[in-house]
Amino acid sequence: MELKVGDKVEMKKAHPCGSNIWEVTRIGADIKIKCLGCGHEIMNPRVKVEKGIKKIINSEK
DSSP states (O other): OOOOTTOEEEESSOOTTSOOEEEEEEOSSEEEEEETTTOOEEEEEHHHHHHHEEEEEEOOO
């Protein structure tokens, strides 16, 4: 899956705040994503994040 910093993604499961839209803020072996509902940031292994993505909403050009 081709992810870039700044991409907004829709996850399969919603965050406890109710939002399921996240912004990618760091790419590497781990991917850091920021909830666009409450601003909470998490860092998870790339495999776990890519498995949880439903769709890429938009991409920075």
